[in-house]
Amino acid sequence: MKLALTVNGARRDVDVPPNATLLSVLRDDLALTGTRYGCGRGQCGACFVIADGRAVASCLLTADQAARMEITTVEGLARGEDLHPVQRAFAEEDAMQCGYCTSGMLISAAALLARDPSPDEVAIRDALAGNLCRCGVYGRAVRAVQRAAS
Ligand code: FES
Numbered sequence: 001m002k003l004a005l006t007v008n009g010a011r012r013d014v015d016v017p018p019n020a021t022l023l024s025v026l027r028d029d030l031a032l033t034g035t036r037y038g039c040g041r042g043q044c045g046a047c048f049v050i051a052d053g054r055a056v057a058s059c060l061l062t063a064d065q066a067a068r069m070e071i072t073t074v075e076g077l078a079r080g081e082d083l084h085p086v087q088r089a090f091a092e093e094d095a096m097q098c099g100y101c102t103s104g105m106l107i108s109a110a111a112l113l114a115r116d117p118s119p120d121e122v123a124i125r126d127a128l129a130g131n132l133c134r135c136g137v138y139g140r141a142v143r144a145v146q147r148a149a150s
């Protein structure tokens with residue numbers, strides 16, 4: 001199935017099996033491996049991307065569905081050498097340990113700040129609620145989003 005995706009502001013033509021997930025296309029066809037495979041069932045947030053402004057699980061979207069959306073992966077957050085504010089803030093707050101969940105958290109944080117530049121703590125926790133972290137960096141992640149917002 002031939003599809004034209006819009007990923008990180010660029011058109012990407014792919015030829016993939018019907019019902020291929022966006023996650024598999026990003027990782028296996030486009031080599032955008034910052035988007036991680038975790039549960040494959042929409043329950044962990046490791047695979048989150050921004051789709052039309054919302055943080056969504058790319059393991060639950062088909063590539064066909066995604067072809068009608070603007071997709072941003074973690075690789076698309078920085079502008080050249082300039083990291084996105086949430087990327088800088090996560091580094092400054094050491095808001096990661098093994099890092100497996102980090103790209104998904106960055107996506108959720110970036111989507112939040114794009115729609116609400118000054119979120120309160122409840123809004124931040126709500127935005128990160130879909131991102132599971134086996135290392136337990138939740139407190140530092142919240143502080144990082146607060147730092148990025150400020
Ligand atoms: S891999 Fe998609 S939510 Fe877990």
Ligand code: FES
Nearest residue numbers: 097101133134135
């Ligand atoms: S930093 Fe290890 S899973 Fe979150």
